[in-house]
Amino acid sequence: MTGVSGVLFDVDDTLVDTATAFGAGLADAFGTVTELAPEQHADVVQIWRADAGGHFRRYVAGEVDLLTQRRARVLEITTHLRLPELDDEAFATFETAYQAAFAASWALFEDAHACVAAAVDAGLAVGVVTNAPGEQQRAKIAAVGLADLLPTLVAVDTLGVGKPDARVFREGCRLIGTSPEATLYVGDELEVDARGAVGAGLKGVWLDRPGRRRGGPHAVTDADIDAAQADGVEVIASLAELPALWQGRAPASE
Template sequence: MADRSVADAPAKAVGMGMMPGMAPVTATPVAGVLLDIDETLVDLEWAMHRALREATAPYASLSEAEWEAFCAVFTRGSDDIYDRYVAGEITFAEQRVLRAERCLAAVGTAFPDTAAAASWLAAYEKAQPGYVRAFDDVVPLLDELDAAGVVYGAVSNNVHDYQRAKLDHAGLARIRVLVGIDAVGVAKPDPAIFREGLRLLGTAAEHTVYVGDNPHHDVVGAAGAGLRGIWLNRAGREVPEDAAHAVAEQIASLRELPALIGLV
């Protein structure tokens, strides 16, 4: 691991770095990095959109604009349904079907019966893994962390085995430390799931950063567990009000992280 601190890292960050008006982050050497998976390491939205089109084509004939709207409802307009799965109210398969039904309703159609919904689910589950890929800034980051001797892993709001398969499909088998919601029975932003990541990494919270695309789940949650939370804001979004107190640093690409944490 590089032995320099992060004292002047914000000034060297290539992208957004610290939020305007925020105090500099305390200079603390970084020994470990924990990362979110979906939309941080893996371009899940791209994979979902393509699998959705493939699986849903037999049930809906849509224009390009309608397909875009359909996919947007599934990936960005169904958080309430996914939250029910995380809370244990419905199964993973059930939340997928419910989201698909919401998408179909949005374009004025529906599955003809439960057998069709089951067939759609099977087709979607078969198609999606083939589209899973890592963002192009992931491997360069992992290479730099390896070169610096900084250990790393992932903490996700999904179950371990499903996310393990996703990482492997994306060519990220080198990420061995992985914590899912089934490890400790809670999801982000609960501090317990981050602490399990720290335990597996073998690093202290004050020497570990957490990077993710969700400012509330990832940054607020990490801060609650004593980690340094960094928001990966690929789309240049505004900081949500409920996370503004915790989001002191943000980056537009994982390529910016080594400089921000003092590795280069």
């Protein structure tokens, strides 16, 4: 990659270890309903991240609101655990516990701050494009100490739709003042993030952290990776490899 003047970042499971925060939130929330065995807790997190029913994708497409998609995903899990569906009162208690534990568990990956700081130090324009609500993501970015480095954010509620819609990537470019072809976008989902960015005219990078793939409809095969790379997607295993791309060098892992 050459001619990079800006970098746009995904947040969840790219900069912030959201999978671990999900685990903490779900553990506390389901603790209001039942006592989960360790293997059940692992299943709950896997089901939540896979979202086989596509409920979060419906939210990103503007078809349902955030709470509706979350309640549908909770129903998937209670059905899997053979528990009764939560009534309104039980779900409200669940939601309160989930939100508190989830927010308390937000933490950066070890490679995240250095990568964002390196981009800023290199004189690149930086920002965030995320499929979560803007208010939550701004709070998350502030909580992990990135607010000063990443003040510019495009969220799912900015335009009413999210990635991989090309408009949200291009809005991110507009806000940081770069052209799409001179902007690098990095995220942890191959289709939604990296291929979506390439489709919008950006330089797409898939962050494939070892052991962090989601499964379900997000499952990635070797053929998927080969096809994406043929279409221009770069693949890295750590954000420590990203500076080499904006400097026009191959990542060290290659």
